[in-house]
Amino acid sequence: MIIEDADFSGVDFKGLVWKNIQFKNCSFRGGYETKLDRLETTTFDDCEFVGVHSFGDMVDVKDPELRKQETGDAPLVVEGALFNGETFDTQVWRNVRFVNCDFVGAYEIKLDGLRHCQFESCRFSAIIDWGVAQDVVFSKCEALGGEVNIGTEPGSKAVRFEDCKFEGADDRNHWGTMGTEGEAEYLRCKVKWFSVFGFARLTLSDCTLENVRLRTDSRASSGDAYQSSEVWIENCKLRGIVEAPSSYLQSLTIRDTVLEHLDLSGATVKGDVVMERVRGGHIKLGIKENAGNFRLKDSQLYGGSSDINATNYVYAGAFKSVLIDNCAFGSDLLARVLVAGGFDPNVKTPQPVITHSYVVRGSKFPIFDAGALNAGQVILQGNEIGALDLSNSRIDQLELMGNTINRLVDLSNTQVKQSKLQSFAKGQLKLAGSNVRPN
Numbered sequence: 001m002i003i004e005d006a007d008f009s010g011v012d013f014k015g016l017v018w019k020n021i022q023f024k025n026c027s028f029r030g031g032y033e034t035k036l037d038r039l040e041t042t043t044f045d046d047c048e049f050v051g052v053h054s055f056g057d058m059v060d061v062k063d064p065e066l067r068k069q070e071t072g073d074a075p076l077v078v079e080g081a082l083f084n085g086e087t088f089d090t091q092v093w094r095n096v097r098f099v100n101c102d103f104v105g106a107y108e109i110k111l112d113g114l115r116h117c118q119f120e121s122c123r124f125s126a127i128i129d130w131g132v133a134q135d136v137v138f139s140k141c142e143a144l145g146g147e148v149n150i151g152t153e154p155g156s157k158a159v160r161f162e163d164c165k166f167e168g169a170d171d172r173n174h175w176g177t178m179g180t181e182g183e184a185e186y187l188r189c190k191v192k193w194f195s196v197f198g199f200a201r202l203t204l205s206d207c208t209l210e211n212v213r214l215r216t217d218s219r220a221s222s223g224d225a226y227q228s229s230e231v232w233i234e235n236c237k238l239r240g241i242v243e244a245p246s247s248y249l250q251s252l253t254i255r256d257t258v259l260e261h262l263d264l265s266g267a268t269v270k271g272d273v274v275m276e277r278v279r280g281g282h283i284k285l286g287i288k289e290n291a292g293n294f295r296l297k298d299s300q301l302y303g304g305s306s307d308i309n310a311t312n313y314v315y316a317g318a319f320k321s322v323l324i325d326n327c328a329f330g331s332d333l334l335a336r337v338l339v340a341g342g343f344d345p346n347v348k349t350p351q352p353v354i355t356h357s358y359v360v361r362g363s364k365f366p367i368f369d370a371g372a373l374n375a376g377q378v379i380l381q382g383n384e385i386g387a388l389d390l391s392n393s394r395i396d397q398l399e400l401m402g403n404t405i406n407r408l409v410d411l412s413n414t415q416v417k418q419s420k421l422q423s424f425a426k427g428q429l430k431l432a433g434s435n436v437r438p439n
Helices: 064-071 219-225
Strands: 002-004 017-019 022-024 027-030 038-040 043-045 048-051 076-079 082-084 092-094 096-099 102-110 113-120 123-129 132-139 142-144 149-151 157-162 165-167 176-180 183-187 190-198 201-205 208-215 229-234 237-243 248-263 273-285 293-297 312-315 321-325 336-340 355-361 364-369 374-381 384-389 394-401 415-421
Touching: 165 176, 176 183, 183 190, 190 201
Parallel strands: 002 022, 017 038, 022 043, 027 048, 043 076, 076 096, 082 102, 092 113, 096 113, 102 123, 113 132, 123 142, 123 149, 132 157, 142 165, 149 176, 157 183, 165 190, 176 190, 183 201, 190 208, 201 229, 208 237, 229 248, 237 248, 248 273, 273 293, 273 312, 293 321, 312 336, 321 355, 336 364, 355 374, 364 384, 374 394, 394 415
Antiparallel strands: none
16 A cells, blocks of 8 residues: 555554555654554655654564565665664564664663664664674764663674764763674764774774774673774864773774874783874873884874873883884973883893884974883984983884984983984983993
């Protein structure tokens, strides 16, 4: 049956069953007049819904196996529906397109899986477990408020959020959560006061994030078999504090992104951390040892200041190699940039080399703190530095060449095996307790 250009405003449909109906260009307005017992194999094309409408026992969704027997894999379109209080559990939804629907409630939707589904212009204020999701797209959807907790289970793949808006509450205890325990991709989304997650892979492209937590692992709930994510952030704006503290990551790549404050304090990264063409504020990469390589190129981070809480910091001892190339730091002469650490002067036993290569070239620093390194090769070449601190380090090969250093160069208590140093002004070098000698 086809019903076209009809106006059902104020018409009472309580207790009815709609089956095999196609509504075209119809209008449904009012309060609870449209409150069906059941809806089967029914579509709404270009229809207008104003008010509250409940479609009761939606057989096509609640019994997907029956729908498959009757109609095969033909897509089901559910438009303008309110999901509130209906229970959907231990099911797999397949080939369903939800348009302009509202999902409200807590724990009523707990599926085994979601396959080849689309959510367009839908609104979420609920706690939902989609099960294992594959090939699912959320487009122009919204989740507003701090009681939203929506996710999928391990094994989820090709889950994409496009042009969505997620905004929780200012109170951190009431942030919302959205993502998957598998692969999650966010495109052109706006996220504020929220946690987004992908435990196998987390990709954010052309997004704006403001005060957001990135959840990258399942360690808290899965023991030794925990997942950890490859994280890609490209062409994004990171406002406020974007953080992944004490998290576990396979790797982190950030490109063509503007940020205010990125915090990975206490994180564990198995692979590389790569940041290219990053602009804005400051980073805190106090991650744990045994990561791969750190590369920062063609970037400008001006957020640092004399305030230690706004200092750009990278724990050099976490990485096998460090490369900083063509970067600029600091917004004032007292801005200290720390890319340091790896040697502990309080440990009297021999400490093996942690950072095999440490190279900084073509970059600008008001104050550059590279102290307490435990490194094989350290090369600083062609940089502009206000003051340089390389104190309390253990270095096999040290090379300082072609740099412009305006003030003190502190090499006190540093021991090297070989060194090649440019010329310095009289009294510019601080060498107390060091075996370094000017060339």
